[in-house]
Amino acid sequence: MRTLTAFLIGVLIGAIAVWATFDRGSGLLGRLRRPPTGIPTAMAPGGQVREFRLDAKPARWEIAPGITTDAWTYNGQVPGPELRVREGDLVRVIVINHLPVPTTVHWHGVDLNWKMDGVPGITQLPIQPGESFTYEFVATPAGTRMYHPHQDSNAQLELGLYGALIIEPRNAPSYDVDRTIILDERALDFTTAVAMGQAELRGADGGNGRGGAFQYDLFLMDGKAASAIPIINVKPNQRILIRIINLGNLTHAMHLHGHTYRIVAKDGNPVPPTAQLRMDTVQLSPGERFDIEFVAYNPGVWMFHCHMPNHGDNGMMTMMQYEGFKPIGPVGHALHLAAPPAPAPQTAAATVSSPRRGPVVTVPMLDNRFAPASMVIKAGTTVRWLNRGQNIHTTTSLDGSWDSPGLDRKQSFAFTFTKAGEYRYLCRQHLLNGMVGTITVK
Incomplete structure (x- = not known):
């Protein structure tokens, strides 16, 4: 038995040795031999400190000859300046906020310390108007990266706050x-x-x-x-x-x-x-x-x-x-844009049933919540949801009793409750953000 055990151990050791010979550090054994690599915190040997300044500020931007529009820019241009560094450089970016609203900068695709990721409320407080923030990270991994806000991203990117971050490999x-x-x-x-x-x-x-x-x-x-x-x-x-x-x-x-x-x-x-x-x-x-x-x-x-x-x-x-x-x-033609149509009359109220006589209760819809999220009412009460936030919202019952269209700012939707019971509802746009509500009818 001891002879067989010794033989099997010898075979196993020999197999591992052969495997290691052919593995050459790139396969499984190589990965096992190498310690886990974390996010670099120090500049690589031969790296440089690369410092940039980004001024987030409003400007008028010419998209094509004769066509200008409002823009929010980095350093007065759209896109913002291309930041080009080498892998392993220490990157320092001073962001100064000249906008009328808070902002941040997210470094998309970069492996960095989480406090430099630029997500308001998660990794940092927003950069308030008139304030500045310094982002600092080691440039890694090499490749085509980008930067943009994560504060009110839809509006701030739409107005022009974005740019390229190019991290060149050491042996490019x-x-x-x-x-x-x-x-x-x-x-x-x-x-x-x-x-x-x-x-x-x-x-x-x-x-x-x-x-x-x-x-x-x-x-x-x-x-x-x-x-x-x-x-x-x-x-x-x-x-x-x-x-x-x-x-x-x-x-x-x-x-x-x-x-x-x-x-x-x-x-x-x-x-x-x-x-x-x-x-x-x-x-x-x-x-x-x-x-x-x-x-x-x-x-x-x-x-x-x-x-x-x-x-x-x-x-x-x-x-x-x-x-x-x-x-x-001549290449192409000048871009001639039709004049914007006159604003259509706003339909500020939409109802699935005409409100009946009786009390009316208003539920404001804020950016990610109903206020209040739950209430108790009497049968015959009409609930009017009014969008007072910045986002489009819906009010949609789980049992199919009502389902509003998308409501923009200042638009409302009304429903009259005639039967007792508990009615749960949600915003289809922001369910994952916890925008749900309950109405109990007595």
Whole structure:
């Protein structure tokens, strides 16, 4: 028995030794040998301290010749400045808030200390108007990253607060052209006043856009539309890298004419060579990034655009132009936008049944709650839900007794309770935030 045990132990030790020889530190044993790696807190050897300043401030921004709009900007531009560092650098960003509202900056895709993540109420207090905050982190991992607020994100991103953070690897490949392009959409009537709740969007739905009810006018690349977008200048045989970032609300399908390219990174993370697809159109969901790489092999002037026709026709189109070539004629046309329609009459009340005679109780709908969340009433009482918050809300009963449409600011919905019982209801938009209520009828 002892001989058999010794033999089995010897076989096991030999197998492990062979495995370790072929593993070479990259497989399971390699992972077991390496200690767990945490978030780096110190600058890497050979790294540098890279300090930037971002002034969040209002501005007028020209999207295309003759078309300007309200914007909230970093350093007076949309997108904000591209911050380019090397992996292992110590990054220090001083954010000064000149906006009329609080803000933060989130470093999307960066491994950092949680207190630097820029989420109000979770990782930090919001940066109040007139105040500043310093973010500090070690740049890792390498790749195409981005930055944007997480304070009232829908409004602040819509007005232009976003930018690219490029973390170059220590041994970065060499490119002749390394271009970042940020995709976005723009509703021209989404102004500072709308964001502040002092005005409403145009059209029959009105509102302030916080429920996603935007009517987009233009589709942007790097904060510009159509001929205002800087073209991509190349020469034959150059090695090209284009980093595409979707910081908008919609999906976009970016197509380059006359060329195919390889997807070398997804969301900033390298794609292994054996998995790199060769494509001519790549689709990006909100928040998604793709790095595309190719060698300039087909001289001429080539269109680069979103293949969703209404997006490309309304601004999301530029060119890749080889040295020595020019477009045959005028590129596109000036963007002529129809005047906004006159505001439609607001239907401030919607009811599933006409309110009957009897008492009326109003339940304010605030940003993520009903106030109060529960109440006791008598049969025959009409409850009127009034949206006094900034977001679109609904009031929807669990038993199907009533279901309101989306209610924007100052809109209301009424229902008369005629039968005793307990009625539970919720906001379909904000159920996960705990926006539920109970009405007990006696």
